Amino acid sequence: MKIMLLESLRYDVLRANHEIARRGLAPHTFGNASGVDRTGTQSLIVIKPSGVDYATMTPADLVVTDLDGNIVEGKLRPSSDLDTHTFLYREFPQIGGIVHTHSEFATSWAQAGRAIPCLGTTHADYFHGPVPVTEPLSAEEVAEAYVRNTGSVIARLFKQQQLDPIAVPGVLVAGHAPFAWGKTPAEAVEHADVLEYIARLAFRSMLLGASEAGIPKHVSEHHYQRKHGPKATYGQR
Amino acid sequence: MKIMLLESLRYDVLRANHEIARRGLAPHTFGNASGVDRTGTQSLIVIKPSGVDYATMTPADLVVTDLDGNIVEGKLRPSSDLDTHTFLYREFPQIGGIVHTHSEFATSWAQAGRAIPCLGTTHADYFHGPVPVTEPLSAEEVAEAYVRNTGSVIARLFKQQQLDPIAVPGVLVAGHAPFAWGKTPAEAVEHADVLEYIARLAFRSMLLGASEAGIPKHVSEHHYQRKHGPKATYGQR
Amino acid sequence: MKIMLLESLRYDVLRANHEIARRGLAPHTFGNASGVDRTGTQSLIVIKPSGVDYATMTPADLVVTDLDGNIVEGKLRPSSDLDTHTFLYREFPQIGGIVHTHSEFATSWAQAGRAIPCLGTTHADYFHGPVPVTEPLSAEEVAEAYVRNTGSVIARLFKQQQLDPIAVPGVLVAGHAPFAWGKTPAEAVEHADVLEYIARLAFRSMLLGASEAGIPKHVSEHHYQRKHGPKATYGQR
Amino acid sequence: MKIMLLESLRYDVLRANHEIARRGLAPHTFGNASGVDRTGTQSLIVIKPSGVDYATMTPADLVVTDLDGNIVEGKLRPSSDLDTHTFLYREFPQIGGIVHTHSEFATSWAQAGRAIPCLGTTHADYFHGPVPVTEPLSAEEVAEAYVRNTGSVIARLFKQQQLDPIAVPGVLVAGHAPFAWGKTPAEAVEHADVLEYIARLAFRSMLLGASEAGIPKHVSEHHYQRKHGPKATYGQR
Numbered sequence: 001m002k003i004m005l006l007e008s009l010r011y012d013v014l015r016a017n018h019e020i021a022r023r024g025l026a027p028h029t030f031g032n033a034s035g036v037d038r039t040g041t042q043s044l045i046v047i048k049p050s051g052v053d054y055a056t057m058t059p060a061d062l063v064v065t066d067l068d069g070n071i072v073e074g075k076l077r078p079s080s081d082l083d084t085h086t087f088l089y090r091e092f093p094q095i096g097g098i099v100h101t102h103s104e105f106a107t108s109w110a111q112a113g114r115a116i117p118c119l120g121t122t123h124a125d126y127f128h129g130p131v132p133v134t135e136p137l138s139a140e141e142v143a144e145a146y147v148r149n150t151g152s153v154i155a156r157l158f159k160q161q162q163l164d165p166i167a168v169p170g171v172l173v174a175g176h177a178p179f180a181w182g183k184t185p186a187e188a189v190e191h192a193d194v195l196e197y198i199a200r201l202a203f204r205s206m207l208l209g210a211s212e213a214g215i216p217k218h219v220s221e222h223h224y225q226r227k228h229g230p231k232a233t234y235g236q237r
Numbered sequence: 238m239k240i241m242l243l244e245s246l247r248y249d250v251l252r253a254n255h256e257i258a259r260r261g262l263a264p265h266t267f268g269n270a271s272g273v274d275r276t277g278t279q280s281l282i283v284i285k286p287s288g289v290d291y292a293t294m295t296p297a298d299l300v301v302t303d304l305d306g307n308i309v310e311g312k313l314r315p316s317s318d319l320d321t322h323t324f325l326y327r328e329f330p331q332i333g334g335i336v337h338t339h340s341e342f343a344t345s346w347a348q349a350g351r352a353i354p355c356l357g358t359t360h361a362d363y364f365h366g367p368v369p370v371t372e373p374l375s376a377e378e379v380a381e382a383y384v385r386n387t388g389s390v391i392a393r394l395f396k397q398q399q400l401d402p403i404a405v406p407g408v409l410v411a412g413h414a415p416f417a418w419g420k421t422p423a424e425a426v427e428h429a430d431v432l433e434y435i436a437r438l439a440f441r442s443m444l445l446g447a448s449e450a451g452i453p454k455h456v457s458e459h460h461y462q463r464k465h466g467p468k469a470t471y472g473q474r
Numbered sequence: 475m476k477i478m479l480l481e482s483l484r485y486d487v488l489r490a491n492h493e494i495a496r497r498g499l500a501p502h503t504f505g506n507a508s509g510v511d512r513t514g515t516q517s518l519i520v521i522k523p524s525g526v527d528y529a530t531m532t533p534a535d536l537v538v539t540d541l542d543g544n545i546v547e548g549k550l551r552p553s554s555d556l557d558t559h560t561f562l563y564r565e566f567p568q569i570g571g572i573v574h575t576h577s578e579f580a581t582s583w584a585q586a587g588r589a590i591p592c593l594g595t596t597h598a599d600y601f602h603g604p605v606p607v608t609e610p611l612s613a614e615e616v617a618e619a620y621v622r623n624t625g626s627v628i629a630r631l632f633k634q635q636q637l638d639p640i641a642v643p644g645v646l647v648a649g650h651a652p653f654a655w656g657k658t659p660a661e662a663v664e665h666a667d668v669l670e671y672i673a674r675l676a677f678r679s680m681l682l683g684a685s686e687a688g689i690p691k692h693v694s695e696h697h698y699q700r701k702h703g704p705k706a707t708y709g710q711r
Numbered sequence: 712m713k714i715m716l717l718e719s720l721r722y723d724v725l726r727a728n729h730e731i732a733r734r735g736l737a738p739h740t741f742g743n744a745s746g747v748d749r750t751g752t753q754s755l756i757v758i759k760p761s762g763v764d765y766a767t768m769t770p771a772d773l774v775v776t777d778l779d780g781n782i783v784e785g786k787l788r789p790s791s792d793l794d795t796h797t798f799l800y801r802e803f804p805q806i807g808g809i810v811h812t813h814s815e816f817a818t819s820w821a822q823a824g825r826a827i828p829c830l831g832t833t834h835a836d837y838f839h840g841p842v843p844v845t846e847p848l849s850a851e852e853v854a855e856a857y858v859r860n861t862g863s864v865i866a867r868l869f870k871q872q873q874l875d876p877i878a879v880p881g882v883l884v885a886g887h888a889p890f891a892w893g894k895t896p897a898e899a900v901e902h903a904d905v906l907e908y909i910a911r912l913a914f915r916s917m918l919l920g921a922s923e924a925g926i927p928k929h930v931s932e933h934h935y936q937r938k939h940g941p942k943a944t945y946g947q948r
């Protein structure tokens with residue numbers, strides 16, 4: 001049974017990695033997707049190998065690790081961002097997939113160190129409030145454990161601002177790029193793609209003079225709830 | 238006879254929905270097209286179902302409602318924006334098709350809460366004057382009936398500014414996105430596409446310092462009349 | 475013999491019209507190409523018909539006129555911009571093809587009423603000095619003969635600024651869009667495409683703070699001469 | 712043996728030229744790639760011919776020269792930028808391939824005469840510090856030997872700023888466009904492509920208010936070293 005579950009998760013993670021490339025979210029090999037299986041006695045992560053081209057990647061190339069990043073199966077090195085993924089899976093037990101990209105507009109906001117204000121309903125349908133941006137890592141954090149501490153600054157930000165990772169399914173790491181997540185790898189890549197789109201919209205709106213304050217709370221709240229609240233009216237569910 | 242008419246309209250509405258996707262006007266499932274048949278004793282609307290992928294949609298997936306939004310035929314839920322469409326069909330008896338998108342540049346203007354000034358002849362050929370922008374909905378309007386009141390703020394704007402919906406075949410809903418319309422679903426999607434194009438042009442022109450005042454009235458008037466006036470010289474009619 | 479020449483020119487003009495579409499220079503049917511045959515006793519122009527889709531246009535759809543715009547052959551209406559083309563062919567005897575587009579960035583500059591300064595060698599390789607912009611047409615010029623007077627303001631500008639239409643193979647019509655030309659229809663469309671590219675480059679450079687003065691004269695002059703001067707070193711000629 | 716080596720290098724250079732086109736880095740024929748073989752008694756350069764279309768170029772079209780630009784083999788004229796390539800190969804003995812493009816955003820920075828600050832880890836992974844920009848060539852340098860002196864201002868800049876061409880694998884030539892290089896032609900085109908991408912990111916980040924200072928040294932240093940330092944952890948090496 002365990003083997004079947006991982007086969008299925010491998011497929012989902014492979015597909016999420018292919019979607020990163022297909023949607024143009026990560027030129028070259030800048031980007032990676034992972035998923036977690038929390039059903040067994042030991043939770044297991046499936047993640048992209050490091051520096052492998054999306055076009056040629058196979059399910060067997062994916063690497064399986066435990067929640068501490070110890071390799072359980074796989075011949076290739078895992079993504080160099082593994083320790084950020086494991087940190088987030090430990091901190092956010094609600095999530096089942098993570099996608100990291102260097103997508104063009106979201107990365108531009110991350111490089112500017114600015115949160116993306118909620119300027120419209122496209123944003124409000126997916127993110128409950130602004131897309132937050134982390135603080136830069138300190139010299140000590142970089143020296144000690146750069147990749148793990150990238151997860152740490154994200155988790156700290158969500159704690160400080162009391163954000164729910166299901167309601168705010170992504171973040172900008174200052175001077176770096178976005179991370180997005182969801183209940184599954186497929187949802188994570190969907191959120192990474194929407195994040196890029198709202199980053200594009202907000203970039204243009206800001207240049208046209210939009211107010212940082214964004215849309216009124218009564219509108220954003222309505223949109224978020226109509227898609228995610230208990231009385232959701234969107235889609236065929 | 239009625240059945241044939243609706244079959245034909247279903248085809249037109251399906252095609253308009255496909256055009257939304259093909260022209261890149263609405264990533265994901267952000268967007269919808271509808272059409273109305275006003276020839277029978279009861280006017281009937283054909284509209285996209287909610288949250289269904291453009292690629293797999295069939296004529297049978299489309300939903301038929303009356304002008305008040307009561308479902309007459311269809312197994313799927315109608316677009317969550319249905320009440321905006323019905324409101325506009327009731328208010329603007331001249332129009333036969335409506336297209337809603339979240340297209341990139343038009344939405345950026347909507348998010349900035351700015352009307353698109355008429356800066357050139359590309360604009361003047363299709364829109365008689367600026368592309369107007371609504372006021373934001375009040376908290377009361379959102380609470381009472383958000384989707385219907387989106388139609389209501391559009392209709393109010395056209396009344397206040399004494400705009401003819403045939404001469405100004407689209408609008409920006411502040412903090413949301415554009416709606417466009419026309420005599421048919423095909424014309425509506427054409428107008429949605431042109432609206433996106435003039436939004437792109439105007440965005441760049443404004444950054445280059447164009448004046449909000451736009452082109453002289455004698456030029457815009459000439460262009461609009463040569464395409465739409467009684468002595469139109471454009472095309473093969 | 476005459477018939478053969480026009481067959482060949484029809485083919486060149488058709489191809490230039492297809493290139494406008496293929497290179498994305500004119501969405502919808504915003505755009506047109508023409509060519510002139512000056513070898514006969516009477517010069518003849520071949521031009522795109524009005525409002526016909528690029529995808530379905532055939533050689534037989536093209537319209538043949540004399541230099542005054544009188545139709546010599548063709549069942550369809552000629553492009554509504556015909557009188558601009560004929561005016562330019564009369565004023566600029568050196569040119570053999572004209573292309574009008576509403577390409578995205580060149581049109582944005584035209585709408586802002588700004589000439590494109592020569593900011594780099596990409597520009598200098600093709601345009602000798604800035605891409606000039608016309609004055610807006612006066613109310614009288616619009617009322618009298620809008621399309622012909624579009625040609626008139628272009629010709630007046632070139633006369634006032636003493637520009638050589640071979641060295642400056644294009645112009646921005648204020649509040650409208652670009653016209654480009656060349657010795658042949660193929661060269662005209664190449665110039666229209668380069669004009670769009672340098673408009674894109676210059677737009678970004680200006681936002682990054684480039685000086686309106688542009689590159690030093692000794693650089694632009696060198697580049698223009700190495701491609702077009704008597705000692706040209708570029709290409710395989 | 713020599714012939715085989717050049718056959719292989721010809722293939723690499725042809726492929727790099729095709730990649731320039733495939734990645735959209737140089738519209739028209741603006742751009743060229745070359746490689747050098749330093750294994751023989753005489754170093755030999757393989758370079759693109761001038762003004763030939765990427766789509767139809769064959770290995771036999773490529774031109775072979777010595778390090779002083781004297782043609783050793785080839786029926787076509789070499790790229791008009793040959794003397795810049797030869798100058799750089801003489802000055803930077805570590806490099807094996809050079810790619811010149813007029814890619815859209817990198818050229819926009821070059822036209823603005825601005826170095827691209829290191830605003831994020833995408834940049835830091837490939838370039839150790841800002842992407843530098845040269846001074847404009849003086850009138851004397853243009854008159855004396857424009858193309859060779861383009862190489863000269865690049866080399867002078869690297870000497871003055873004490874830059875290592877392996878750690879900073881590209882440059883912006885003011886008022887012109889980028890040059891990138893690497894240990895092989897394939898690496899050179901990869902660097903040209905990354906340079907374009909970071910130019911896009913930085914353009915948007917600057918408009919969003921990013922500080923020219925860029926990311927903290929401890930972050931950029933960490934990223935550069937993890938990819939290029941002796942303890943590199945990226946990829947499968």
